[in-house]
Amino acid sequence: MTGKERYKRQITFEGIGEAGQKKLSEARVCIIGTGALGTIIANSLCRSGVGFLRLVDRDYIEETNLQRQTLFTEWDASENRPKAIAAADHLSKVNSEVQIEPIVDDANASNIERLIKDADLILDGVDNFETRFLINEACHKHKIRWIYGGAAASGGATMNFLQEDDAPCFRCLMPEMPEPGAYPTCNTAGVVNPITGIIASYETAEALKILTGAESVSRRYLAVDVWDNLSEYIDIEKNPDCPVCAHRRYETLDSPFSSYAAALCGQDSWQIVPENRRAADFDALSARLGRLGEVKTSKFLLRFRGDGVSFKLFPDGRAMIDEVKDEVAARKIYAEYIGQ
Amino acid sequence: MEIAFKFIGMTKSLVDGKAELTLDVPENCTVEESLGILGIDCRTTKQFHFAAVNDKKSELERILQPGDSVKVFPRSFGG
Numbered sequence: 315m316t317g318k319e320r321y322k323r324q325i326t327f328e329g330i331g332e333a334g335q336k337k338l339s340e341a342r343v344c345i346i347g348t349g350a351l352g353t354i355i356a357n358s359l360c361r362s363g364v365g366f367l368r369l370v371d372r373d374y375i376e377e378t379n380l381q382r383q384t385l386f387t388e389w390d391a392s393e394n395r396p397k398a399i400a401a402a403d404h405l406s407k408v409n410s411e412v413q414i415e416p417i418v419d420d421a422n423a424s425n426i427e428r429l430i431k432d433a434d435l436i437l438d439g440v441d442n443f444e445t446r447f448l449i450n451e452a453c454h455k456h457k458i459r460w461i462y463g464g465a466a467a468s469g470g471a472t473m474n475f476l477q478e479d480d481a482p483c484f485r486c487l488m489p490e491m492p493e494p495g496a497y498p499t500c501n502t503a504g505v506v507n508p509i510t511g512i513i514a515s516y517e518t519a520e521a522l523k524i525l526t527g528a529e530s531v532s533r534r535y536l537a538v539d540v541w542d543n544l545s546e547y548i549d550i551e552k553n554p555d556c557p558v559c560a561h562r563r564y565e566t567l568d569s570p571f572s573s574y575a576a577a578l579c580g581q582d583s584w585q586i587v588p589e590n591r592r593a594a595d596f597d598a599l600s601a602r603l604g605r606l607g608e609v610k611t612s613k614f615l616l617r618f619r620g621d622g623v624s625f626k627l628f629p630d631g632r633a634m635i636d637e638v639k640d641e642v643a644a645r646k647i648y649a650e651y652i653g654q
Numbered sequence: 655m656e657i658a659f660k661f662i663g664m665t666k667s668l669v670d671g672k673a674e675l676t677l678d679v680p681e682n683c684t685v686e687e688s689l690g691i692l693g694i695d696c697r698t699t700k701q702f703h704f705a706a707v708n709d710k711k712s713e714l715e716r717i718l719q720p721g722d723s724v725k726v727f728p729r730s731f732g733g
């Protein structure tokens with residue numbers, strides 16, 4: 315199955331046409347976060363024939379994801395497969411013409427520029443503002459367009475950041491990064507799947523417009539709430555004193571990278587990213603941890619459960635520590651069970 | 655002067671679930687002060703992201719004029 319027949323309906327649409335389809339087939343898109351928003355965006359862009367898709371996600375699939383994260387199955391959840399891998403596997407069966415590069419990693423200051431630099435457009439599917447501040451700075455530095463999207467409960471919002479001279483950046487929209495814990499989480503607010511579908515679909519529509527050079531690309535902030543029957547378009551102005559887009563000060567990007575921990579939205583777990591990333595020796599760890607509890611390994615993950623401690627370890631040394639109340643408790647478990 | 659307020663999504667919980675209300679505010683009242691009258695501290699409230707006046711994101715210090723409409727937006731964080 316190749317080419318024209320597959321895309322017939324969208325080539326017939328006058329907004330895209332033959333010329334637009336060619337541009338899509340030559341486009342390179344990076345989707346950061348392949349949860350609810352990211353899976354829907356990836357699915358739509360893959361079916362639309364975007365030539366290259368990089369899917370970045372640090373997380374693995376759990377049963378609570380299935381309600382809204384459309385590319386995953388019960389088997390993926392039972393195996394705790396990494397989201398980026400499962401999404402890429404699924405989509406490669408949907409459209410084998412698209413080159414898909416799954417990356418199982420946390421997008422952070424040490425790797426964000428590498429992840430975005432060779433892409434024409436970045437789409438936001440992340441669940442936290444720290445990563446969005448980072449995407450904003452890296453994209454401004456390298457003049458790469460990106461699309462913000464966020465959703466929670468029954469509401470969501472999206473906005474394009476096009477790197478135009480007088481246009482605002484994400485930092486103009488949100489001058490201060492909220493402290494982790496200073497905003498509600500998916501745990502406390504919940505989310506219904508029409509809103510993630512709608513926000514992801516708006517992001518996808520804007521992506522298609524940006525990549526095909528449509529004049530109707532949106533320059534406003536859009537907020538939608540499906541329970542309250544509203545959609546609101548708001549003008550956002552550039553802040554003439556914005557550290558990022560006015561002064562080119564990249565505080566998040568330039569902060570020295572060290573070992574760090576992050577609470578994971580929607581889960582009672584913490585991610586630990588060690589400073590020196592080196593391959594975890596699953597065989598040696600399995601032998602050692604097997605004396606303390608139940609260990610399961612796959613190519614992507616080592617799972618441990620025993621004596622009130624539960625975690626997942628990735629081959630690159632990152633770990634998700636489950637059911638811990640704070641960073642200190644998570645780091646203690648990492649040190650005692652995994653080491654370094 | 656009467657100002658119309660609209661609370662979007664999760665910000666409704668700041669005003670007992672009311673999506674829309676009007677409020678009589680004093681002359682030279684700022685956006686921040688008007689929300690303060692409703693018991694909302696814009697600087698510390700988790701749900702508050704920004705306020706728009708007449709569909710344009712506004713500084714909190716902006717002085718409201720008769721006929722202005724204020725919309726209050728939550729932070730859209732999840733993915």
Ligand SMILES: [Zn+2]
Pocket residue numbers: 482483484485486487552553556557558559560
């Ligand atoms: Zn800015």
